[in-house]
Amino acid sequence: MSAVPIPYFLMLAAALFATGAVGFLLRRNLLVILMSIELMLNSVNLTLVAFNRMHGGDQNGQILAFFVIAIAAAEAAVGLAIVLAFFRLRGSVRSDEANTLRN
Amino acid sequence: MMSILRQQFPADDFALLALVLVLPLIGAFVNGVFGKRLGKEGVRLMALASVGGAFLLSLVVFAALAGEPVPAEGPGARLTWTAWEWFTVNGRSGSTVSLDVAFSVDALSATMALVVTGVGFLIHLYSTGYMDKDPGYHRFFSYMNLFIFSMMVLILGDNLAVLFVGWEGVGLCSYLLIGFWFEDETKASAGKKAFITNRIGDFGLLIAMAMLVYYAGTLSWSGLEAGAGGLQETRTVWPLGNLQASALPSFLAEWLTPDKPIQMQVATMVALALFLGCVGKSAQVPLFVWLPDAMAGPTPVSALIHAATMVTAGVYLVARTSFIFALSPAAMAIVAITGAVTALLAATIAFAQNDLKKVLAYSTVSQLGFMFMGVGVGAFAAGFFHVITHAFFKGCLFLCAGSVIHAMHVRVHDDDRSQDMRFMGGLRKYMPITHVTFLLSCLAIAGCPPLSGFWSKDEILYKAATSHVIAPNAQAWMPPAWWGQLIYAIGIVAAVGTAFYMFRAYFMTFWGDFRGWKIVKRWKDRGHGHHDHGAPAKAMKGPVPHESPWTMTLPLAVLSGLAVVAGLLYAEPIHIAPLEHFWEPVFRTASESIGTSEGAAAALWPLLMVGISAFVVGSGASYLVYVKKRGQPAASFVAAWPRLHRIVYDKWRIDELYQVTIIGMLDALGETAAQVDRLVIDGIIAKLTALVTALCGTLLRALQTGRVQVYAAGMVLGTAAIGWFMLSPHADAAVDDSELRKTGTLSLTATPGHGYRYRWHLEGEDPPKDFTTEADYRVSLQRCETKRVHLAVQNALGSVDEQSYTHCRETREGCCLPLGQTPKVKLPDKLPKLPQIPSIPRGKHDAGIIKQLLNPDGHKPPGRPGQPAPGGAR
Numbered sequence: 012m013s014a015v016p017i018p019y020f021l022m023l024a025a026a027l028f029a030t031g032a033v034g035f036l037l038r039r040n041l042l043v044i045l046m047s048i049e050l051m052l053n054s055v056n057l058t059l060v061a062f063n064r065m066h067g068g069d070q071n072g073q074i075l076a077f078f079v080i081a082i083a084a085a086e087a088a089v090g091l092a093i094v095l096a097f098f099r100l101r102g103s104v105r106s107d108e109a110n111t112l113r114n
Numbered sequence: 115m116m117s118i119l120r121q122q123f124p125a126d127d128f129a130l131l132a133l134v135l136v137l138p139l140i141g142a143f144v145n146g147v148f149g150k151r152l153g154k155e156g157v158r159l160m161a162l163a164s165v166g167g168a169f170l171l172s173l174v175v176f177a178a179l180a181g182e183p184v185p186a187e188g189p190g191a192r193l194t195w196t197a198w199e200w201f202t203v204n205g206r207s208g209s210t211v212s213l214d215v216a217f218s219v220d221a222l223s224a225t226m227a228l229v230v231t232g233v234g235f236l237i238h239l240y241s242t243g244y245m246d247k248d249p250g251y252h253r254f255f256s257y258m259n260l261f262i263f264s265m266m267v268l269i270l271g272d273n274l275a276v277l278f279v280g281w282e283g284v285g286l287c288s289y290l291l292i293g294f295w296f297e298d299e300t301k302a303s304a305g306k307k308a309f310i311t312n313r314i315g316d317f318g319l320l321i322a323m324a325m326l327v328y329y330a331g332t333l334s335w336s337g338l339e340a341g342a343g344g345l346q347e348t349r350t351v352w353p354l355g356n357l358q359a360s361a362l363p364s365f366l367a368e369w370l371t372p373d374k375p376i377q378m379q380v381a382t383m384v385a386l387a388l389f390l391g392c393v394g395k396s397a398q399v400p401l402f403v404w405l406p407d408a409m410a411g412p413t414p415v416s417a418l419i420h421a422a423t424m425v426t427a428g429v430y431l432v433a434r435t436s437f438i439f440a441l442s443p444a445a446m447a448i449v450a451i452t453g454a455v456t457a458l459l460a461a462t463i464a465f466a467q468n469d470l471k472k473v474l475a476y477s478t479v480s481q482l483g484f485m486f487m488g489v490g491v492g493a494f495a496a497g498f499f500h501v502i503t504h505a506f507f508k509g510c511l512f513l514c515a516g517s518v519i520h521a522m523h524v525r526v527h528d529d530d531r532s533q534d535m536r537f538m539g540g541l542r543k544y545m546p547i548t549h550v551t552f553l554l555s556c557l558a559i560a561g562c563p564p565l566s567g568f569w570s571k572d573e574i575l576y577k578a579a580t581s582h583v584i585a586p587n588a589q590a591w592m593p594p595a596w597w598g599q600l601i602y603a604i605g606i607v608a609a610v611g612t613a614f615y616m617f618r619a620y621f622m623t624f625w626g627d628f629r630g631w632k633i634v635k636r637w638k639d640r641g642h643g644h645h646d647h648g649a650p651a652k653a654m655k656g657p658v659p660h661e662s663p664w665t666m667t668l669p670l671a672v673l674s675g676l677a678v679v680a681g682l683l684y685a686e687p688i689h690i691a692p693l694e695h696f697w698e699p700v701f702r703t704a705s706e707s708i709g710t711s712e713g714a715a716a717a718l719w720p721l722l723m724v725g726i727s728a729f730v731v732g733s734g735a736s737y738l739v740y741v742k743k744r745g746q747p748a749a750s751f752v753a754a755w756p757r758l759h760r761i762v763y764d765k766w767r768i769d770e771l772y773q774v775t776i777i778g779m780l781d782a783l784g785e786t787a788a789q790v791d792r793l794v795i796d797g798i799i800a801k802l803t804a805l806v807t808a809l810c811g812t813l814l815r816a817l818q819t820g821r822v823q824v825y826a827a828g829m830v831l832g833t834a835a836i837g838w839f840m841l842s843p844h845a846d847a848a849v850d851d852s853e854l855r856k857t858g859t860l861s862l863t864a865t866p867g868h869g870y871r872y873r874w875h876l877e878g879e880d881p882p883k884d885f886t887t888e889a890d891y892r893v894s895l896q897r898c899e900t901k902r903v904h905l906a907v908q909n910a911l912g913s914v915d916e917q918s919y920t921h922c923r924e925t926r927e928g929c930c931l932p933l934g935q936t937p938k939v940k941l942p943d944k945l946p947k948l949p950q951i952p953s954i955p956r957g958k959h960d961a962g963i964i965k966q967l968l969n970p971d972g973h974k975p976p977g978r979p980g981q982p983a984p985g986g987a988r
Contacts, residue, residue, distance in 0.1 A: 035826055036823050036826055036827050036830065039823075044823075106821070106822055106823065109820075109822065110820045
């Protein structure tokens with residue numbers, strides 16, 4: 012049984028990252044934006060794990076992926092709290108309504 | 115007792131001076147810092163004890179000095195104490211001049227110290243009564259003690275630098291005390307005026323110090339006296355240095371550069387610079403304007419600082435450096451004429467003043483003029499003796515004025531009006547002690563024989579008429595022969611004026627009827643009743659002027675007593691002159707340069723008679739005008755020439771002259787600077803900056819949408835750009851051409867990168883097929899040759915970047931050939947050795963042989979193009 016070649020992982024990660032980035036840029040729903048960020052983070056995780064396998068030896072890539080997961084969890088908690096606070100303030104979760112600083 | 119003193123304090127380490135100095139300083143410190151907590155009693159005790167102690171110690175110092183043996187040659191006895199080494203400066207031609215904090219006392223400074231501490235103590239005592247009601251009691255005595263300290267530093271300093279410290283110190287105290295009631299704007303600005311005017315003079319003193327350090331190499335009195343002869347050299351003062359006026363238009367340059375450079379004796383320059391300091395401090399023309407305004411301070415301050423002690427510091431300095439002044443007849447002439455003009459000018463102003471203190475202030479200026487007249491004609495001892503007698507009688511007069519003002523405050527609580535003589539009169543009934551002491555001092559200053567002022571003033575006038583400065587060398591400028599007579603004539607007129615204005619003040623204050631009654635009732639009535647002795651005012655109910663307490667009358671009595679008898683210290687015509695003998699060694703060097711005219715001894719009594727008649731004329735005229743005719747002639751004079759009176763009353767408008775010239779110029783300069791600031795800095799530069807900032811803001815604001823996703827888009831774009839940059843190859847190379855000129859080697863090193871491979875080739879060659887990992891490349895060039903190197907870089911993804919580098923091996927002249935051309939001639943890397951010049955055999959030769967010897971083969975010298983030199987090709 013032959014292993015999946017590394018470029019496949021990388022192409023999948025690039026596709027995931029592009030999806031996340033486009034979602035982050037184009038969607039106006041804060042919850043979707045948060046999910047897009049998670050998608051990008053996970054694509055990075057996938058890259059890290061893939062390169063870890065390519066280089067063998069140590070497990071630095073794996074460890075770094077765990078760090079990213081932990082950060083992502085914290086980010087999701089803070090992000091959701093902000094979304095909640097924003098919803099209470101404006102009664103909406105649309106990102107283009109967060110324009111107090113501008114006006 | 116005396117022997118113990120001598121044992122304890124040897125002449126070259128006379129530490130007793132430290133005690134004299136430190137006592138007033140302690141007084142100033144304690145009163146200044148703890149004065150509020152000490153209470154009035156404590157402050158009074160501290161102030162009086164410190165100054166009184168300094169006076170007693172000065173007496174001891176005086177006695178010790180008098181007991182010192184006086185050498186027959188050179189300067190007299192001197193007791194010195196060096197506190198510490200202060201600093202060193204570089205002198206002429208690399209020498210070092212060390213300046214010490216050193217103090218010394220000789221006959222001159224011992225006498226001056228006695229006067230300062232003695233009169234100072236009496237005035238301190240007086241002030242305890244005068245300032246009794248003032249809330250700033252402790253502050254006042256702190257300043258006063260500080261003043262005594264500074265004055266003692268000035269007197270006892272052993273060199274000009276220490277004297278300068280005291281000089282500035284008394285200036286500071288004067289400023290603080292003139293503006294003592296600083297809540298009043300005019301009084302605060304009077305202090306400022308005094309300080310600034312003094313600073314103009316101090317500038318001269320600084321210059322004199324610098325010149326003395328350079329030319330004499332020392333600042334100490336004994337060193338200067340010994341080396342004063344070295345100041346006789348002349349220096350070119352114009353044109354300055356090696357200044358070239360070529361940049362200016364020719365007529366201006368011609369006008370600025372005289373045919374013969376203007377030369378000046380160093381002694382003259384030093385003396386004039388010193389005298390500028392004295393003019394400022396001693397209120398001479400043209401810097402006298404500050405002293406009348408200084409009367410804004412409390413009256414004891416006027417008595418102590420602006421009459422008895424500080425203002426005489428200038429005379430002291432001239433007497434101290436008499437050996438320098440005596441070297442320069444020109445400087446002496448200027449000192450004498452300045453004094454004479456001041457004496458006369460100030461006397462005329464005093465005629466028109468109504469403020470009692472102003473009259474005394476102008477009188478002080480006038481008397482200081484007499485002192486400078488004295489030292490200017492070479493009568494250093496007489497001029498300085500006038501300092502002492504003046505300290506007694508003018509101190510007494512000011513204190514009497516203070517006593518009168520104190521009494522007038524019963525009727526009026528306005529500073530200006532309580533000093534106005536038009537509201538006084540008849541005060542002899544109410545204040546007998548003040549009246550008698552004022553009269554005695556008035557007689558003394560007016561020159562009534564045999565009171566002190568008579569002896570000192572007539573000695574000055576006598577010397578002015580009979581002595582002259584001997585030229586130190588042939589080139590020195592000499593005043594004309596009638597110069598002494600001119601000074602004498604001005605002096606006599608000023609003496610008549612002195613008697614007149616002093617008795618005018620006396621009669622207006624103490625004779626006639628008291629005119630102060632109407633102040634309270636109709637005090638706004640100022641009118642122009644200048645000398646209005648009309649109907650006697652009715653005595654009104656209310657407080658009556660009264661005599662002052664004993665603390666104020668005791669100093670008056672002592673000072674007037676001294677004013678009466680002090681003349682016997684230096685009564686030259688009747689041969690009772692102990693001070694002359696005492697001071698003689700101090701002025702020994704200087705008096706060698708002073709000559710006496712023929713028949714001086716015979717002229718003594720006739721000139722004395724002239725002096726006495728000046729007193730009689732002046733005081734008699736005053737009696738006639740202000741008592742017999744009750745001021746009628748003066749009033750009609752004013753009515754006849756109102757404008758002349760106005761000008762004299764406004765002190766000849768000297769202040770206004772300064773206002774329109776110097777101050778006006780400064781104002782114009784400031785206005786110009788302000789305009790430049792407004793138009794150029796604010797108008798152009800600031801606006802331009804603001805415009806650029808606003809423009810940038812407008813542009814950048816467009817990016818600041820407030821939408822998170824727009825920012826995120828920027829981030830993504832930026833990341834993409836960085837990624838693209840990282841992934842594309844960059845064919846950069848570091849070029850090392852440090853060896854290029856010398857050996858013709860050019861080294862190139864390509865910048866490394868991930869997975870980079872390189873391909874090098876020269877212009878004109880075919881590029882190699884494959885990329886290699888070789889990052890370095892060397893190429894060698896001939897002189898003047900140009901080559902182009904191509905570099906291609908391929909990265910791991912296979913994309914390629916190319917760049918080329920063109921370099922030329924240049925020589926000094928710059929001979930770069932276009933690319934692809936090689937130099938036609940190969941030049942040698944090294945020039946060949948020059949052929950040896952053959953030596954010419956001795957003996958006679960035909961002219962042609964030299965040519966042949968120099969070039970035996972007849973060919974051109976080597977090293978030129980077209981002639982290959984041997985062994986040069988590479």
